[in-house]
Amino acid sequence: MRLAHAADIHLGHRQYGLSQREVDARLSFQKFLSQARKHDADAILIPGDLFDSRDIRPETLQQTENILEDVQMSVIVSPGNHDENMSRRRSLTWLQYLNNRGLVTLLSGDLTTDRASFAPTDTDDPRKGGGGYVDLKRDGELVRCFGLQYRGAYIERDLPAVTDGIQAVNDTEVEPDVTILLAHFGVDDAVPDLGANISRSALTDLEDLVDYIALGHIHKQYESGTVAHNPGSLEAFNIKEGRWSDEHGYYIYDTQTETADHHLSKRRPYVTLNFDVSGFRTFEDLRAEFEDEVANARTDVEDTCRRSIYRDGTGGRRRPLINLRLEGTLLLDHATFDVETLTDIIEEELDALYTQPTNHTERKAVQELLGDLERNEAFNPDGTVNTDALQDRVFTTLAGESRYSGETDAVADTLDRTEKLVNKNNQSTVEVAEFLRERRRELFPDGQGAEDDEEVAE
Template identity: 40%
Template sequence: MLTLSHIADTHLGHRQYGLKQREDDMVSTVRAALDEMIEVRETDVILLPGDLFHSRDLRPKILHQIEKELEQVPDEIPVLVSRGNHDENLTPRDVTWLNYLHQRGQIVFLEAELQADPETAWFNPYNPNEPGHSAGFYDIDTEGLDGPVRVFGLQWRGAKTGQALQQVADGIQETNEMHGEPAWTVLLGHFGIEDEVPTLGGTVTHGELRNLKDVVDYLALGHIHKRYESGGWIYNPGSPEAHNTREGRPEWDHGYYSIELDAEESETGGDVAGFEVEHHPTKRRPYYRIEFDVTAYESPGDLEAAFQDHVRDEEAAITEYCSQDEFTANGEPRAPIIDLRFTGTLQFSRGDFRTDELAAWTEDTCDALYVQVNTGIRTANVQQLLSEIDEDEVFKDGKLNTTALENRVFETIANESIYADQADDVAEVLGNAHQMAQAEEAVEDIRDSVSSARQELFPELADDVVLDIEEDPFIDDEAAEEASDGTTDDEAEGETEEVMEQ
């Protein structure tokens, strides 16, 4: 019997919403999962196909934390890791933190050599005496099997994944001919598959996996943060933590797999007779959605009173939801992240709709860690604009002039916002952001563009912003507490500036 554990997308170092507590959540969730794998599942091997880290540019403290966690894994349990898009982009550096951990013997970093031969990937065997910067495959000798359980790694390839998979299939076959046939084969990969998660899409089709299935028994995936399985050989466990409000929905499963190989009942006496896969939810921070329709309220006061009644009515449901086992810590519900969504048509000026004040009240009332506001509302003026807009203005030669329509909408939104004094400039900023989004530019670039424009147009709104100065990255948590003279993390953390709402 051999037991493997499959976890992915740990994103260590992700300080979500600028909160130190969320950065700590990423570590504590992984720690609890590793402890469970070792103590309860009695795992022999840990598989991690990509996004061990949230960024390739690590602060020293994050690297120190993961090294401490890996030190708790017994030496006889290998941690096999492939590279994800957050660990490294498609123009890799000569040495990454994965290379560093590999050379220190804390992980085995697996990747394919794809450049030497355009037809076939090359996989070097792992040599513990000369580990190098990485390896191509790792053999696990298992009692009762004629051959090893062989684990290969394929790094993130983005749009080139389909091409790489054919190279990998040929490379695995060539490797087996050279090093002997394995009893069972695993491939670590970091990519999505079409149709497995609706609306997310993917870079790989099932057709592109056809040749791979001939040489791989278990495809251990990461990248998509929702659990899914396909064909009895493709498994994606979902990230241990949710990383946005969509991922926090109840229908998104998060956790890890345990895989038990059965060698004892093999009819041939030397091959894997079968395997059983079980999914286990991870201990994590809960998300809870509150929706509120603003349509019925004629004034800010009426809306605020009705909203507060609505949230109070949700309190019992929030407590019950957060009391589920995966959301508790030491038997107590953990403070949730609230996904606060406003919908409908606003009957008064958008500038009088103070979502920040409603969010702060909700955070306090619900004992929430954080409240993420999402507004899907229209003002009455925007609604009227859409119903009365001049067709001659937005239609040219029978075709919709989307630019003219967008400009009118953005101007109306700007006039209905707290930025109405410079509505034309704000409308231009919104239009530019929309064009960047249509061009599929990076979210970070869009955010920085809007934030920079906001600072130029409204410098007075940045007066109360406090810079979030990182703690000393080399000081441990106990020493930090002693040196802080009682100041809490929440008090020391500055608020981060929000970009303009559209």
């Protein structure tokens, strides 16, 4: 038996507010279904986030129904975090609606007791609910698919109960030839920096019982151990995902050969352009250099757009999404640094669908103030200034240049604590004044700065 496994479809998602990006998600899904047919798949596995939102637009639902009505194989889904809310469950979700219409088989477990419960699916009457597992049969082979809904931070705690629940079903019913679990979580050994939910060791007992874990949730392709597979989303939905050029797609799992082959999905191209703003004292000079660099980048952009996975259904060019990454030391002030003009140049010269700028520049004044601080201390991971580090350097500079330079570090610490009293603890001026008096007495017992007490009191 062959099973086609995709996840994180996010139908209805309008990235950057663009209706074309919603169309892209739908086209990628349709292309995946078409490829599944070419691979002679017997069923489709979608472990979470078929939809981008629990409140999808009516036209999104209608288009999804039209797509699924044409699928000539079982479509088995489990809920992801975008499909339903863990804390406020609705009496009817859109996945349940599609299940009730017979367009998908929705699987999820009952985790209200110490051992998870997986009810059988009544395939003759889908309106009774998808249940917790469904049996697929072909040429004498029995494949049993279990579904687990998104559990967030609770998933690692729940996995032993899930393992016990699967074992209980297989002990009670006919032993399947192959056992599969659909689930929506990440494994930290493979993607430690992408919000994974469980440790690698938490999968050990489950791996002894299950032949294939069809994962979703993380939009980057990875495998963990021998049975856990995550295909990555079909489309890239942000700049970071766009850089994972060969890590989006789907799996074809062959139960006879016990092999899982990853295939790249058709999607819109993402390209990152880097531009260093250092050294330019007028925007006109910066713009002229920028236009030259964009022109020089055209060949590389077109080479990317020519890759087969990025072409449209007729083999034509798809307009790329561009990430303009601005870096270096900015000498211009914000009033003259016209980023919108730069994005317009890209969209015109490279025929881009959309350009998303990310600003990793450093202001000259800030850079001088931060001095010899290490970059990872002075700046946050997203490129913005670490205001705590900046504030500390400001206070240290002020203290060192004042008449209190003999106690520079202590005075800087006092300024920092004073700022927190005012802005974070909402202390009154009387309480702040008393704190400053006490600190003066501690640091300058000889009376230095006593005149400041009078100014504070006033």
